[in-house]
Amino acid sequence: MPISTTAPAPVTAALLPALPQIRDPRKVAPRDARALSSVFFERLRVLEEGTHEHRYARNTLIETNLSLVHFAARRFRSRGSGEMEEIVQVGTVGLIKAIDRFDLSREVEFTSFAIPYIVGEIKRFFRDSTWAVHVPRRLQELRVTLARTKEDLAGRLDRDPTVPELARHLGLGEDVIIDGLVASNGYTAGSLDATVGGERNSASIVTHGDIEGDVDPAIEKVENLQTLAPLLADLNERDRSIVALRFGQEMTQSEIGLRLGLSQMHVSRLLAHLLDRLRTGMLTQN
Structure with missing residues (x-):
């Protein structure tokens, strides 16, 4: 019996069943979102980009998985409630990147794939935009390395490491270490209106602005x-x-x-x- 050498017909969108219509994807429970995401990712793989069906599938995936963004954003809530909305917006950018780069053939849960993208985008946002003073990117990254190294060496030495010790451990020059330590001071800035001890409704309020030095005429x-x-x-x-x-x-x-x-x-x-x-x-x- 002759063996057919004809390749199987490729799977196209026309051969697949119609996508389910979801009235409000944001209200889909996380457990149901996982199953629905597999269906939409399968369809997204064969749909032509730019078509109505492709946009619907992609947008539904974004809205259905927004719970992942809120989950990842909770670990940053100590930054202040005023920034939470912006954090969610930035995390959503990470979610979109994960959706565009996810491949079902990897046999990896989308949740496991997306969370690092979301968290990474939020961390990049804080690294790039929350410094009180503009600092070059290389020094911003060095600050993180120095913080980890100082903590590690302090545990071994039972004291704060010196600049030469940090330099030897990281294989960097002492001048680079000093630049990184100085740049770390630009990460946060206190308000001059913040009170120094006591309560703001106290009879005598003293702020940092009251005790900070003025310009010395000499x-x-x-x-x-x-x-x-x-x-x-x-x-x-x-x-x-x-x-x-x-x-x-x-x-x-x-x-x-x-x-x-x-x-x-x-x-x-x-x-x-x-x-x-x-x-x-x-x-x-x-």
């Missing part, structure tokens, strides 16, 4: 002194002595001349030259 002097220090270090011993006697001990030009064996006129010319040199150096550095 801060410019500190900056000038820091700029001046290396310029003074470059002077020879005699010139440094003249500056120290004039501005440190507040001696007159005549007194300085007597101390150094110079005339008052010579001291005056030296001071004028030194001040001009120092002023030019400070302007150049600033």
Whole structure:
């Protein structure tokens, strides 16, 4: 008896039974959603993208499985109820990605496949958009690595690890570790209106804004002194002595001349030259 070599006809949407019409997919119980999802995924595989049937099957899968998004979002409820709606929206993006990439032939439950996508999308949202200060992506990712490493090493050492220890453990330079630790400070920011101890309805309310330092009027002097220090270090011993006697001990030009064996006129010319040199150096550095 001859053996037929004709390939079986491919399964098309026309050969499959009509999809069930679900009035409100959001009200489908999670247990029923699992069985329905298999039916819709089977049909989605053969439907032509862009057709009405394809859109119906895809949208029904999204709405039927929204309970997975709410389930995954619950672990982030400590972030605050005000953000929960946004978290669900972001998680829904992860659900849609999972639906578009799911393949029944993998023999994996869609629930197990979708949850990592949903959680990953939510975590990416927090990583990228909830930093109080804009921080480069590499430092955002380094912050997570540092947090885990610090916790691990602290358990082994029974103390907080040092920067060199973190650097050796991660195989990174100490300057990179320092950058990561500094960048971690940009993850959260406290409100200046937040109260410091006590209750907000207390008779005397003290906020962080009340105790945070204001602009110090002498801060410019500190900056000038820091700029001046290396310029003074470059002077020879005699010139440094003249500056120290004039501005440190507040001696007159005549007194300085007597101390150094110079005339008052010579001291005056030296001071004028030194001040001009120092002023030019400070302007150049600033």
